[in-house]
Amino acid sequence: MSQWNKITSAVTVLLLATAAHPLFSQSTPLDPTVSAALDEGKKFEQRHQLTSALDSYRKALKLTKGKCADCLQAISNLQLAMELPKDAASSAAAWAVQAAAPADKANAEYLQAYALLLQSRQKPKPNDPLLLQADEVLKRAAADNPANPNIHMLDGRILATLKKDAEAKEEFTACAANSQATSADCLRAKNFANDVSLARGELAPGFSITKADGSAVTLDSLAGKVVLIDFCATWCPACVKDLDYIQSIAEEFDKDHFVLLGISSDGDEAKWKRYLADNRMLGLQVRDGNHSVSDTFHVSGIPTYVVLDVNGMVQMRATGAEGDLRAKVRSLLAKPAVQTASSH
Structure with missing residues (x-):
């Protein structure tokens, strides 16, 4: 199994868990032509025609002259599915800037951190600049949406990989104490807080x-x-x-x-x-x-x-x-x- 696939598996379950909002949830109404392009992209995506879907989402973004949080959300998620993490990180960063609600901004920042993590295709090492950047992005996400325990879980695992065990323990403890955490994530967080080394491996993907x-x-x-x-x-x-x-x-x-x-x-x-x-x-x-x-x-x-x-x-x-x-x-x-x- 490649390092790429290991990293993807380790965080996919957490990424999916953050999707608390509909795919297209922009607070201001979209122009009908933009909505049509987004709907077209979604249909392509459902048929696993990912390149065509990406073209449609980019068409929607162009129609708005780059001012469409929903378009950027769809693009960044799809770029992750297409294993284009560098592009996804850039799109997610732009989405975070345009997101209207703090919770949406936090989801964009989470996705950006996830994409940064995926870019470290080689075995992550202490002081990896991509992981350090992901940690910084997740700190902003936690400030934007303190109620999301998955942010703490992912940041804890990144910090554990960076061998910053004391900081990782704090994140796992915060996750376990969060009332929104699932019983399974609370269990994992408690175990990781007790022994941070447990979090340095490969987390199975959610299914x-x-x-x-x-x-x-x-x-x-x-x-x-x-x-x-x-x-x-x-x-x-x-x-x-x-x-x-x-x-x-x-x-x-x-x-x-x-x-x-x-x-x-x-x-x-x-x-x-x-x-x-x-x-x-x-x-x-x-x-x-x-x-x-x-x-x-x-x-x-x-x-x-x-x-x-x-x-x-x-x-x-x-x-x-x-x-x-x-x-x-x-x-x-x-x-x-x-x-x-x-x-x-």
Whole structure:
């Protein structure tokens, strides 16, 4: 997995969590031609025609002579999706200048900091100027919207990467104390505040996928447990070969502290359900027919296995049974106790 993808995964969940406002929320009414261009861009984006979408958003911005916060918001978000962080940082900075409401300004600054973080494609080092700039931008975001805990979480992780542990601890403590923080983020923030080194790794990307019974599985719903994610398919010979091994891991460990999450890329739901029943599959089993979760995790081949610790940090990633998954799970479960979902 490239450093680019690791950084993207680490912050995507936080970026999505800040999107508390509609995509097009400019306080002053837009000219109909501008609105039409924005709507056209949104339709292109929904069809994953990103270059055409960007052209439409830029057309809308040009029609306003560069004075359109909604246009800049759409452009900066799309540039991130297209892996153009330098452009996104510039667009987000312009959006922050034009944003009317403090909360919108804070979201723009958050996105700018995120884009600056993505620009450090190499392994971040202490005193990295891009990370130092991201920290400064996030400080402004926190002043603009003190109620957003995700700003503190991201800044804490940046400061941890910069080895500014005392400052990082302050940010994590602020996140944990914020009433708007989700229970999972509060849990992570408390653990990171207790041991800042835990925050220096790769945070798994946020995701939501539906089980056969209609209930959702999310990253936050797994907080406090060690997780083995198995990206697989019924038609994959290597996946079938590994089945007994993976299922034996699910059998071994206490379900209160460990969960196996099987994510199948099967397109045929009926065949997938028969396979689950025939093999009496343990763990949480979900079907990712449109590959949205596997794409989020940048899975390029199956089987791919990802092991998460209780904070949702990626501790191991393997294609095929090339690593000792059982040993990694055992070692994570044997670590000194930290805050868990049940103790929160």
